[in-house]
Amino acid sequence: KVSQSPLITFNLEDYLPPRMTELDLCTLVGDDVLREAAFRNTLKANDFSAYQNTVVRLYLSEDLIFPTWAPILLSGRLADLGIASIWAPNSETFWSQYFREVLGKLDYSTFKGKPIVLKGCGDKRIPRDAYVQAIQYLKPVAKKISYGEACSAVPLK
Known part of the structure:
Protein backbone atom coordinates (compact mmCIF):
# COMPACT_ATOMS: atom_id res chain seq x y z
CA LYS A 1 0.00 0.00 0.00
CA PRO A 17 27.69 16.98 -0.14
CA PRO A 18 29.81 14.10 -1.44
CA ARG A 19 32.45 15.09 1.12
CA MET A 20 32.95 17.59 3.92
CA THR A 21 36.40 18.48 5.19
CA GLU A 22 37.67 20.81 7.85
CA LEU A 23 40.44 23.37 7.69
CA ASP A 24 41.76 24.90 10.89
CA LEU A 25 43.10 28.38 10.21
CA CYS A 26 45.57 27.89 13.06
CA THR A 27 47.46 25.42 10.84
CA LEU A 28 48.15 28.23 8.37
CA VAL A 29 49.79 30.55 10.90
CA GLY A 30 53.50 30.13 11.62
CA ASP A 31 53.53 31.87 14.99
CA ASP A 32 51.13 33.54 17.39
CA VAL A 33 50.91 36.72 15.33
CA LEU A 34 49.15 36.71 11.98
CA ARG A 35 50.86 38.94 9.47
CA GLU A 36 48.99 39.80 6.29
CA ALA A 37 51.90 39.44 3.84
CA ALA A 38 53.02 36.12 5.32
CA PHE A 39 49.44 34.81 5.36
CA ARG A 40 48.93 35.76 1.71
CA ASN A 41 52.17 33.96 0.80
CA THR A 42 51.04 30.89 2.75
CA LEU A 43 47.75 30.85 0.85
CA LYS A 44 49.55 31.12 -2.50
CA ALA A 45 52.08 28.41 -1.62
CA ASN A 46 49.62 25.98 -0.05
CA ASP A 47 48.32 23.12 -2.19
CA PHE A 48 44.58 23.01 -1.58
CA SER A 49 43.90 20.26 -4.16
CA ALA A 50 42.98 17.82 -1.37
CA TYR A 51 39.89 19.96 -0.81
CA GLN A 52 38.56 19.59 -4.38
CA ASN A 53 35.01 18.18 -4.57
CA THR A 54 34.35 18.96 -0.92
CA VAL A 55 32.65 21.60 1.15
CA VAL A 56 35.18 22.94 3.65
CA ARG A 57 34.38 23.97 7.20
CA LEU A 58 36.73 26.81 8.14
CA TYR A 59 37.32 27.23 11.87
CA LEU A 60 39.82 28.10 14.60
CA SER A 61 40.85 25.33 16.99
CA GLU A 62 42.55 27.72 19.41
CA ASP A 63 41.26 30.84 21.06
CA LEU A 64 43.37 33.27 19.07
CA ILE A 65 42.63 36.81 18.07
CA PHE A 66 42.21 36.46 14.35
CA PRO A 67 41.44 39.39 12.05
CA THR A 68 38.20 39.11 10.10
CA TRP A 69 40.03 39.37 6.79
CA ALA A 70 41.95 36.10 7.34
CA PRO A 71 39.09 33.62 6.76
CA ILE A 72 37.79 35.90 4.00
CA LEU A 73 41.13 35.68 2.17
CA LEU A 74 41.22 31.92 2.65
CA SER A 75 37.65 31.47 1.43
CA GLY A 76 38.45 33.63 -1.60
CA ARG A 77 41.51 31.50 -2.39
CA LEU A 78 39.42 28.33 -2.12
CA ALA A 79 36.68 29.89 -4.29
CA ASP A 80 39.33 30.63 -6.96
CA LEU A 81 39.93 26.87 -7.03
CA GLY A 82 36.21 26.05 -7.19
CA ILE A 83 36.11 24.89 -3.57
CA ALA A 84 33.10 25.84 -1.43
CA SER A 85 33.74 26.89 2.16
CA ILE A 86 31.69 27.88 5.19
CA TRP A 87 32.94 29.59 8.35
CA ALA A 88 31.56 27.66 11.32
CA PRO A 89 32.93 27.27 14.85
CA ASN A 90 31.48 23.76 15.17
CA SER A 91 30.02 20.97 13.08
CA GLU A 92 26.35 21.65 13.90
CA THR A 93 26.69 25.29 12.86
CA PHE A 94 28.41 24.16 9.67
CA TRP A 95 25.57 21.82 8.74
CA SER A 96 22.91 24.41 9.58
CA GLN A 97 24.58 26.97 7.35
CA TYR A 98 25.17 24.40 4.62
CA PHE A 99 21.50 23.36 4.51
CA ARG A 100 20.30 26.97 4.63
CA GLU A 101 22.32 27.64 1.50
CA VAL A 102 21.34 24.43 -0.31
CA LEU A 103 17.63 24.58 0.55
CA GLY A 104 17.49 28.22 -0.47
CA LYS A 105 18.59 27.31 -4.00
CA LEU A 106 16.13 24.47 -4.67
CA ASP A 107 13.17 24.70 -7.04
CA TYR A 108 10.12 23.69 -5.00
Missing part, protein backbone atom coordinates in the same frame (compact mmCIF):
# COMPACT_ATOMS: atom_id res chain seq x y z
CA VAL A 2 2.82 2.43 0.90
CA SER A 3 4.59 1.70 -2.40
CA GLN A 4 1.45 2.76 -4.32
CA SER A 5 1.05 5.99 -2.37
CA PRO A 6 1.31 9.34 -4.19
CA LEU A 7 3.50 10.61 -1.33
CA ILE A 8 6.79 12.21 -2.30
CA THR A 9 9.63 11.72 0.16
CA PHE A 10 11.73 14.82 0.76
CA ASN A 11 14.95 13.39 2.13
CA LEU A 12 17.53 15.89 3.35
CA GLU A 13 20.20 13.19 3.02
CA ASP A 14 19.86 13.61 -0.76
CA TYR A 15 21.36 17.09 -0.38
CA LEU A 16 24.43 16.17 1.65
CA SER A 109 7.64 23.92 -7.88
CA THR A 110 7.82 20.13 -8.39
CA PHE A 111 6.19 19.73 -4.96
CA LYS A 112 3.25 22.05 -5.76
CA GLY A 113 -0.04 20.51 -4.64
CA LYS A 114 1.55 17.19 -3.69
CA PRO A 115 1.65 15.28 -0.40
CA ILE A 116 5.16 15.28 1.05
CA VAL A 117 6.85 13.21 3.73
CA LEU A 118 9.80 15.03 5.25
CA LYS A 119 11.99 12.04 6.01
CA GLY A 120 13.42 12.03 9.50
CA CYS A 121 15.54 9.83 11.74
CA GLY A 122 18.35 9.65 9.21
CA ASP A 123 21.89 10.91 9.05
CA LYS A 124 22.99 12.44 12.36
CA ARG A 125 24.78 15.28 10.53
CA ILE A 126 21.43 16.78 9.54
CA PRO A 127 20.59 19.33 12.26
CA ARG A 128 17.10 20.20 13.43
CA ASP A 129 17.52 23.58 11.80
CA ALA A 130 17.59 21.90 8.38
CA TYR A 131 14.13 20.43 9.02
CA VAL A 132 12.90 23.83 10.21
CA GLN A 133 14.21 25.40 7.00
CA ALA A 134 12.72 22.64 4.83
CA ILE A 135 9.22 23.14 6.24
CA GLN A 136 9.49 26.88 5.57
CA TYR A 137 10.06 26.16 1.87
CA LEU A 138 7.69 23.20 1.49
CA LYS A 139 4.67 24.55 3.37
CA PRO A 140 3.67 27.20 0.79
CA VAL A 141 3.67 24.67 -2.09
CA ALA A 142 2.81 21.23 -0.72
CA LYS A 143 -0.75 19.94 -0.38
CA LYS A 144 0.10 18.02 2.78
CA ILE A 145 3.32 17.54 4.76
CA SER A 146 4.21 14.84 7.26
CA TYR A 147 7.41 14.09 9.14
CA GLY A 148 8.93 10.64 9.56
CA GLU A 149 8.44 7.65 7.30
CA ALA A 150 5.55 7.00 4.92
CA CYS A 151 4.27 4.16 7.13
CA SER A 152 4.32 6.20 10.36
CA ALA A 153 4.40 9.95 9.85
CA VAL A 154 3.41 12.92 12.00
CA PRO A 155 1.20 15.43 10.13
CA LEU A 156 2.70 18.93 9.82
CA LYS A 157 0.26 20.51 7.35
Whole structure:
Protein backbone atom coordinates (compact mmCIF):
# COMPACT_ATOMS: atom_id res chain seq x y z
CA LYS A 1 0.00 0.00 0.00
CA VAL A 2 2.82 2.43 0.90
CA SER A 3 4.59 1.70 -2.40
CA GLN A 4 1.45 2.76 -4.32
CA SER A 5 1.05 5.99 -2.37
CA PRO A 6 1.31 9.34 -4.19
CA LEU A 7 3.50 10.61 -1.33
CA ILE A 8 6.79 12.21 -2.30
CA THR A 9 9.63 11.72 0.16
CA PHE A 10 11.73 14.82 0.76
CA ASN A 11 14.95 13.39 2.13
CA LEU A 12 17.53 15.89 3.35
CA GLU A 13 20.20 13.19 3.02
CA ASP A 14 19.86 13.61 -0.76
CA TYR A 15 21.36 17.09 -0.38
CA LEU A 16 24.43 16.17 1.65
CA PRO A 17 27.69 16.98 -0.14
CA PRO A 18 29.81 14.10 -1.44
CA ARG A 19 32.45 15.09 1.12
CA MET A 20 32.95 17.59 3.92
CA THR A 21 36.40 18.48 5.19
CA GLU A 22 37.67 20.81 7.85
CA LEU A 23 40.44 23.37 7.69
CA ASP A 24 41.76 24.90 10.89
CA LEU A 25 43.10 28.38 10.21
CA CYS A 26 45.57 27.89 13.06
CA THR A 27 47.46 25.42 10.84
CA LEU A 28 48.15 28.23 8.37
CA VAL A 29 49.79 30.55 10.90
CA GLY A 30 53.50 30.13 11.62
CA ASP A 31 53.53 31.87 14.99
CA ASP A 32 51.13 33.54 17.39
CA VAL A 33 50.91 36.72 15.33
CA LEU A 34 49.15 36.71 11.98
CA ARG A 35 50.86 38.94 9.47
CA GLU A 36 48.99 39.80 6.29
CA ALA A 37 51.90 39.44 3.84
CA ALA A 38 53.02 36.12 5.32
CA PHE A 39 49.44 34.81 5.36
CA ARG A 40 48.93 35.76 1.71
CA ASN A 41 52.17 33.96 0.80
CA THR A 42 51.04 30.89 2.75
CA LEU A 43 47.75 30.85 0.85
CA LYS A 44 49.55 31.12 -2.50
CA ALA A 45 52.08 28.41 -1.62
CA ASN A 46 49.62 25.98 -0.05
CA ASP A 47 48.32 23.12 -2.19
CA PHE A 48 44.58 23.01 -1.58
CA SER A 49 43.90 20.26 -4.16
CA ALA A 50 42.98 17.82 -1.37
CA TYR A 51 39.89 19.96 -0.81
CA GLN A 52 38.56 19.59 -4.38
CA ASN A 53 35.01 18.18 -4.57
CA THR A 54 34.35 18.96 -0.92
CA VAL A 55 32.65 21.60 1.15
CA VAL A 56 35.18 22.94 3.65
CA ARG A 57 34.38 23.97 7.20
CA LEU A 58 36.73 26.81 8.14
CA TYR A 59 37.32 27.23 11.87
CA LEU A 60 39.82 28.10 14.60
CA SER A 61 40.85 25.33 16.99
CA GLU A 62 42.55 27.72 19.41
CA ASP A 63 41.26 30.84 21.06
CA LEU A 64 43.37 33.27 19.07
CA ILE A 65 42.63 36.81 18.07
CA PHE A 66 42.21 36.46 14.35
CA PRO A 67 41.44 39.39 12.05
CA THR A 68 38.20 39.11 10.10
CA TRP A 69 40.03 39.37 6.79
CA ALA A 70 41.95 36.10 7.34
CA PRO A 71 39.09 33.62 6.76
CA ILE A 72 37.79 35.90 4.00
CA LEU A 73 41.13 35.68 2.17
CA LEU A 74 41.22 31.92 2.65
CA SER A 75 37.65 31.47 1.43
CA GLY A 76 38.45 33.63 -1.60
CA ARG A 77 41.51 31.50 -2.39
CA LEU A 78 39.42 28.33 -2.12
CA ALA A 79 36.68 29.89 -4.29
CA ASP A 80 39.33 30.63 -6.96
CA LEU A 81 39.93 26.87 -7.03
CA GLY A 82 36.21 26.05 -7.19
CA ILE A 83 36.11 24.89 -3.57
CA ALA A 84 33.10 25.84 -1.43
CA SER A 85 33.74 26.89 2.16
CA ILE A 86 31.69 27.88 5.19
CA TRP A 87 32.94 29.59 8.35
CA ALA A 88 31.56 27.66 11.32
CA PRO A 89 32.93 27.27 14.85
CA ASN A 90 31.48 23.76 15.17
CA SER A 91 30.02 20.97 13.08
CA GLU A 92 26.35 21.65 13.90
CA THR A 93 26.69 25.29 12.86
CA PHE A 94 28.41 24.16 9.67
CA TRP A 95 25.57 21.82 8.74
CA SER A 96 22.91 24.41 9.58
CA GLN A 97 24.58 26.97 7.35
CA TYR A 98 25.17 24.40 4.62
CA PHE A 99 21.50 23.36 4.51
CA ARG A 100 20.30 26.97 4.63
CA GLU A 101 22.32 27.64 1.50
CA VAL A 102 21.34 24.43 -0.31
CA LEU A 103 17.63 24.58 0.55
CA GLY A 104 17.49 28.22 -0.47
CA LYS A 105 18.59 27.31 -4.00
CA LEU A 106 16.13 24.47 -4.67
CA ASP A 107 13.17 24.70 -7.04
CA TYR A 108 10.12 23.69 -5.00
CA SER A 109 7.64 23.92 -7.88
CA THR A 110 7.82 20.13 -8.39
CA PHE A 111 6.19 19.73 -4.96
CA LYS A 112 3.25 22.05 -5.76
CA GLY A 113 -0.04 20.51 -4.64
CA LYS A 114 1.55 17.19 -3.69
CA PRO A 115 1.65 15.28 -0.40
CA ILE A 116 5.16 15.28 1.05
CA VAL A 117 6.85 13.21 3.73
CA LEU A 118 9.80 15.03 5.25
CA LYS A 119 11.99 12.04 6.01
CA GLY A 120 13.42 12.03 9.50
CA CYS A 121 15.54 9.83 11.74
CA GLY A 122 18.35 9.65 9.21
CA ASP A 123 21.89 10.91 9.05
CA LYS A 124 22.99 12.44 12.36
CA ARG A 125 24.78 15.28 10.53
CA ILE A 126 21.43 16.78 9.54
CA PRO A 127 20.59 19.33 12.26
CA ARG A 128 17.10 20.20 13.43
CA ASP A 129 17.52 23.58 11.80
CA ALA A 130 17.59 21.90 8.38
CA TYR A 131 14.13 20.43 9.02
CA VAL A 132 12.90 23.83 10.21
CA GLN A 133 14.21 25.40 7.00
CA ALA A 134 12.72 22.64 4.83
CA ILE A 135 9.22 23.14 6.24
CA GLN A 136 9.49 26.88 5.57
CA TYR A 137 10.06 26.16 1.87
CA LEU A 138 7.69 23.20 1.49
CA LYS A 139 4.67 24.55 3.37
CA PRO A 140 3.67 27.20 0.79
CA VAL A 141 3.67 24.67 -2.09
CA ALA A 142 2.81 21.23 -0.72
CA LYS A 143 -0.75 19.94 -0.38
CA LYS A 144 0.10 18.02 2.78
CA ILE A 145 3.32 17.54 4.76
CA SER A 146 4.21 14.84 7.26
CA TYR A 147 7.41 14.09 9.14
CA GLY A 148 8.93 10.64 9.56
CA GLU A 149 8.44 7.65 7.30
CA ALA A 150 5.55 7.00 4.92
CA CYS A 151 4.27 4.16 7.13
CA SER A 152 4.32 6.20 10.36
CA ALA A 153 4.40 9.95 9.85
CA VAL A 154 3.41 12.92 12.00
CA PRO A 155 1.20 15.43 10.13
CA LEU A 156 2.70 18.93 9.82
CA LYS A 157 0.26 20.51 7.35
